[in-house]
Amino acid sequence: MNEHANHTLTVGLGERSYPIEIGHGVLERLPHIIGELSEGGRTAIITDENVNAQHGDVLRAVLDKAGIEHCTLAVAPGEASKSWSVFQQVVEELLSFRLERQDLVIAFGGGVVGDLAGFAASVVRRGMRFVQIPTSLLAQVDSSVGGKTGINSASGKNLVGAFHQPSHVLIDLDFLRSLPAREFRAGYAEVVKYGLIGYSDFFDALCEKHEEIFAFGPMLETAIAQSCQAKAEIVAADETEKNKRALLNLGHTFGHALEGFTSYDGKRLVHGEGVAIGMMLAHQFSNRLNLCSMDDVQRVETHLKAVGLPTRIQDIPGEQPSVETLMSFIEQDKKVSRGRLTFILTKGVGQAYIANDVQAAEVAGFLKDKIGS
Amino acid sequence: MNEHANHTLTVGLGERSYPIEIGHGVLERLPHIIGELSEGGRTAIITDENVNAQHGDVLRAVLDKAGIEHCTLAVAPGEASKSWSVFQQVVEELLSFRLERQDLVIAFGGGVVGDLAGFAASVVRRGMRFVQIPTSLLAQVDSSVGGKTGINSASGKNLVGAFHQPSHVLIDLDFLRSLPAREFRAGYAEVVKYGLIGYSDFFDALCEKHEEIFAFGPMLETAIAQSCQAKAEIVAADETEKNKRALLNLGHTFGHALEGFTSYDGKRLVHGEGVAIGMMLAHQFSNRLNLCSMDDVQRVETHLKAVGLPTRIQDIPGEQPSVETLMSFIEQDKKVSRGRLTFILTKGVGQAYIANDVQAAEVAGFLKDKIGS
Structure with missing residues (x-):
């Protein structure tokens, strides 16, 4: 176990810039990081019950050894914790701990925890700093970087939230060893996404070395670092998704619709699987529009x-969606601008682009063929 | 009634800069402002039932005349609407209106509405733009400018929120004519505050011409403009209250403790009255510490x-607070840093400063003398 990060990247956002440290055992760096951010500060760990049971003691031991005061708040695992009631509870508990504005929140877990904890940190005393310690592959390569935080609304997923950048992202690969294979694979879909968006060499390398990634070889760290580097560049160029950042939604409009159709039932479909199918659909739709080759x-x-990811709507077990159902989710998606649908389309691997004028009828026609087939 | 603003100021915050327009009848400018911010955009008016009944039709008529689509969401008047449940309801309703990120929220009312609507705008789709149209004197000279938004927590007032700057502040003096005398007077306490913080000439002018202000003479607009100018300068220098902005809390630590003691019962004490008594206490405490003259x-x-504002704790009708009660509110106040109390003290009129090391025992001793006397 190395004590020092093998990769350190920076998300360049002026006074809101922050480092991403990636490596095996980098959790040991946490006391140093806290010391730099908040000398003598207290910390509140926000996590979920599963991560807390598996890794909570390791984290607390690191803090205890350095004499850093901490408390832990563990929510129920799963998307259902991105709710108003859990959000209110987390915010009120953070306040009842009497944290001061200089203290730190630690988001310790997967994407749900990061989104929830980051949003809570953003509103406690109008903004506390927080550190992301993502424990799932999905969170390590995607949601822990870039400052998108939030909860779900009755009107749709992630519609309530804040852009609140973390002060530090600490990516310890050792946490991935206990991740269920299905979750690891789902997270890998977001790794593939970066290749498809704008880095065809990276996609080629993934095709060549994916077995090494799934075997925890050195390519795993490289793939995570390259994914974070890609995300950092895009976020630095467009923090609040006025344009380029929307590329990160490749496959997500279809994916969210599929997740919505399954009522976010993780037994049937987890986010990364929805993204995998969504990316396939985005390429097929682009091909239908004569944008990219077969x-x-x-x-x-x-x-x-x-790598064992699903690629077709039919790969989702159980009842199949109707075109109408999927279209209602797609039209409700927040990536709608003045009534026109915004889609990430592609001219080929590594050549995704933002299309602002996609007609709903074209999408519906495409889905009809897919679902009928 | 003039159609154009008599005063236009700017809050200089780089890409988040925005104008404040002040005058009689400037509401007529709203369609032009909306056109500049969001050509063809839709609007959601957030207001309270009283303001809606008194002025809602005037606002809607201005929008209708310009063909601007709008909907209205009126909450119950009073501090109780700065709650989690009302906040959740407002956010969900804004989302159910299918507002898009380019559309606009209009905060139309007093301080409660501005705080609530601004916070809701900040979290809908991770941030929508909003326009402040303050209708009370307090909101016109203080809460509508500077981007502090939020709701109350079980742990204390305004502890949950965001720094979310409006895109425009439109201050129409005509709304003040229907304001109850007591609310006008309470708002005036915040006008006096600017003089006391750092503008002794302004304080002198207020002493000389306060009757003109209360008679709706030209000095009213001057006083509002000078207050907004002072606030704009302080906010531009320190948007997120890392230092100088704390000066705006003169009288507020004592004032909030008094409001907390009365359980925010507006029949006994409204915010501006608490600030008036709080400013007196801050001067008396500073005098006791040999900082300012009698x-x-x-x-x-x-x-x-x-002007008829209360100046003593004894001016609050009903049961009197104990020193212990007030101290518990003071120590719970968010202006506490690493356990030391931060107070705004003063070396005299216009010479307030931030003291970070005030001992709780000194405050308690001072209050004991005040309450005993």
Whole structure:
């Protein structure tokens, strides 16, 4: 176990810039980081019950050894914790701990915990700093970087929240060893996404070395670092998603619709799986619009299948969605601007772009063919 | 009624800069402002039932005349609407209106509405723009400018919120004509505050011309403009209250403790009255610490009394607070840093400063003398 990060990146956002440290055992760096951010500060760990049971004691031992005061707040695992009631409870508990504005919140867990804890930190005393310690692959390569935080609304997913950047992101690969294979694979879909968006060399490297990633070889750290580097560049260029950042939504409009259709039932479909199917649909739709070649579509499909990710709507177990159901979720998605649908389309692997003028009828026609087939 | 603003100021915050327009009848400018911010945009008016009944139709008529789509969401009047449940309801309703990120929220009312609507705008789709149209004197000279938004927590007032700057502040003096005399007077306490913080000439002018202000003479607009100018300068220098902005809390630590003691019962004490008594206490406490002269204390007292504002804890009707009760509220106040109390003290009229190391025992001793006397 190395005591020092093998990779350190920076998200360049002026006075809101922060480092991302990636490596095996980098959790040991936490006391130093807290010392730099908040000398003598107290910390509140926000986590979920599963992560707390598996890794909570390791984290607390690191803090105890350094004499850093901490308390732990563990929510129920799963998307249902991104609710108003859990959010209110977390915020009120943070306040009842008498944390001061200089103290730190630690978001310790997967994407749900990061989104919830980051949003809570953003509103306690109008903004406390927080550190992201993501424990799932999905959170390590995607949600822990970039400052998107929030909860779900009755009107849709992630519609209530804040852009609140963390002060530090600490990515310890050792946490991934206890991650269930299905969750690891789902997180890997977001890794593939970066290749598909704008880094075709990275996609080629993934195709070549994916077995090494799933075997926890050195390529795992490289893939995480490259994913974070890609995300950091995009976030630095467009923090609040006025334009370029929307590329990160490749596959997500279809994916969210599929998640909505399954009522976010993780037994049937987890987020990364929805993104995998969504990315396939985005490529197929682009091909139908004569934007990208069938060869590109097949390369994507071959790779997603090689790692065991689903690629078709029919891969979702149980009842199948109607076109109408999916369209109602798609039109409700927040990536709608003045009534026109915004989609991330692609001209081929590594050549995704933002299309602001996609007609709903075209999408519906495409889905009809897919669901009928 | 003039159609154009008599005063236009700017809050200089880089890309978050915005204008404050002040004058009689400036509400007529709203369609032009909306057109500049969001061509073809829709608007959601957040207001309270009283303001809606008194002025809602005037606002809607201005929007209708310009063909701007709008909907209205009126909450119950009073501090109780700065709650989690009302906040959740407002956010969910804004989302159910299918507002898009380019659309606008209009905060139309007093301080409660501005705080609530601004906070709701800050979290809908991770941040929508909003326009402040304050209708009370308090909101016009204080809460509508500077981007502090939020709701109350079980742990204390305004402990949950965001710094979310409005895109425009439109201050129409005509709304003040229907304001109850007591609310007008309470708002005036915040006007006096600017003089006491750092503008002794302004304090002198207020002492000389306060009757003109209460008679709706030209000095009213001047006083509002000078107050907004002072606030704009302080906010531009320190948006997130890392230092100088704390000066705006003169009288507020004592004032909030008194409001807390009365359980925010507006029949006994409204915010501006608490601030008036709090400012007196801050001067008396500063005098006790040999920081400011008794002459300064008396000048403040004379002026507050001249306009009919309360100056002593004993002026609050009903049961009197104990020192212990007030101290528990003071220590719970968010202006506590690492356990030391932060107070705004003063070396005399216009010479307030931030003291970070005030001992709780000194405050308690001072209050004991005040309450006993």
